[in-house]
Amino acid sequence: MKIAILGATGLVGRTMLNLIEGRPWVTGDPVLLSSDRGAGTKLDFNGRSLECREVSANSFQDVDVALFSAGGRTSKTWAPVAAGAGAWVVDNSSAFRMTEGVPLVVPEINGQLVSWPEGNSGGIIANPNCSTIQIAMAVAPLDQAFGVTEAHVTTLQAVSGAGQAAVVELEHQEQGRPANNDGAFDRQIFRNAIPAIGDGLEDGSYEEETKVVRELRKILGRSADLAVSCTATRVPVVTGHSAAVRLVCDKPVDLKQAATVLSRFPGVEIDPDPHGFLTPLEVAGTTTVHVGRLRKDPDNPHALLMWVVADNLLKGAAWNAVQIAELLAGESPQ
Numbered sequence: 001m002k003i004a005i006l007g008a009t010g011l012v013g014r015t016m017l018n019l020i021e022g023r024p025w026v027t028g029d030p031v032l033l034s035s036d037r038g039a040g041t042k043l044d045f046n047g048r049s050l051e052c053r054e055v056s057a058n059s060f061q062d063v064d065v066a067l068f069s070a071g072g073r074t075s076k077t078w079a080p081v082a083a084g085a086g087a088w089v090v091d092n093s094s095a096f097r098m099t100e101g102v103p104l105v106v107p108e109i110n111g112q113l114v115s116w117p118e119g120n121s122g123g124i125i126a127n128p129n130c131s132t133i134q135i136a137m138a139v140a141p142l143d144q145a146f147g148v149t150e151a152h153v154t155t156l157q158a159v160s161g162a163g164q165a166a167v168v169e170l171e172h173q174e175q176g177r178p179a180n181n182d183g184a185f186d187r188q189i190f191r192n193a194i195p196a197i198g199d200g201l202e203d204g205s206y207e208e209e210t211k212v213v214r215e216l217r218k219i220l221g222r223s224a225d226l227a228v229s230c231t232a233t234r235v236p237v238v239t240g241h242s243a244a245v246r247l248v249c250d251k252p253v254d255l256k257q258a259a260t261v262l263s264r265f266p267g268v269e270i271d272p273d274p275h276g277f278l279t280p281l282e283v284a285g286t287t288t289v290h291v292g293r294l295r296k297d298p299d300n301p302h303a304l305l306m307w308v309v310a311d312n313l314l315k316g317a318a319w320n321a322v323q324i325a326e327l328l329a330g331e332s333p334q
């Protein structure tokens with residue numbers, strides 16, 4: 001399949017490019033795209049140096065799969081153009097995630113939604129929010145086993161989740177230098193924690209929290225019968241999101257069974273010791289979702305608590321998107 005990457009110069013785009021190196025389903029060199037700022041940037045692919053170009057109406061000719069990670073506004077402009085040219089867009093932004101008819105896919109959970117329709121016409125598949133992906137991976141097997149009725153989440157999200165400029169901002173604050181970008185964060189992030197990600201909404205939540213609530217329900221095929229709450233925080237970690245999760249279930253929870261279903265779920269690793277856990281530093285660079293601190297709520301036999309960590313640039317973004325492309329490759333009529 002001919003691949004394009006829009007946002008190829010960004011943190012997620014570069015990670016995607018690394019991940020597709022050597023994949024047998026990638027035909028020729030990928031088309032690397034950015035805005036006019038990144039045009040001309042040279043990026044390595046399979047030992048060769050490829051040049052990134054400014055995205056244009058002609059960028060998607062002959063492209064089978066276009067991996068988008070250039071923000072919501074860019075996706076709204078270019079995803080219909082790419083899909084109209086016959087490509088499948090796997091979109092990392094929030095632009096189409098809640099659009100009816102657009103599948104929101106975590107391959108291990110609902111990969112069956114990915115199919116290449118007759119006539120080889122393109123379309124849009126949405127990649128979920130980075131925190132939502134790892135939370136959904138841990139909740140899905142427990143939902144199957146015990147019927148989850150409530151999910152209450154507090155996230156601790158790495159700065160790389162806000163892009164390259166945010167990583168630079170943390171580095172500058174660590175070095176005591178003034179920020180030299182247009183300010184990824186409203187408050188100091190170094191030695192701090194900020195309980196606000198995205199715009200503040202009328203109901204008192206922030207955008208990121210609403211994404212977790214809505215997207216978790218959509219991925220699990222649930223509606224308001226699944227009560228979800230989320231407090232999303234940004235912490236001075238470079239890579240790796242963490243989430244403290246409390247679930248309430250229909251059935252009383254058996255801890256051994258919970259550990260077993262999690263260990264059998266593809267893409268999830270579990271430390272069954274209630275005192276066991278991994279940290280963001282330890283999962284950075286891996287594609288798995290790690291569950292630790294798995295324990296029962298002492299006051300409620302239907303409730304359990306856990307700590308869920310994953311690399312936000314890999315399973316939270318680029319790896320999940322490449323897995324979707326891989327599903328398309330299996331379905332591709334070519």
Ligand SMILES: NC(=O)c1ccc[n+]([C@@H]2O[C@H](COP(=O)([O-])OP(=O)(O)OC[C@H]3O[C@@H](n4cnc5c(N)ncnc54)[C@H](OP(=O)(O)O)[C@@H]3O)[C@@H](O)[C@H]2O)c1
Nearest residue numbers: 007009010011012034035038069070071130161163164317
């Ligand atoms: N970082 C994460 O953990 C994560 C996780 C899930 C989803 N996402 C989503 O993925 C997207 C990118 O994230 P990132 O972390 O890679 O951000 P980033 O490091 O800031 O990179 C942004 C990329 O988008 C390109 N871009 C920006 N405006 C553009 C425009 N008008 N036209 C064409 N290209 C444009 C940039 O190109 P230039 O070089 O030309 O500026 C750059 O390649 C966002 O939608 C984000 O919400 C990120």
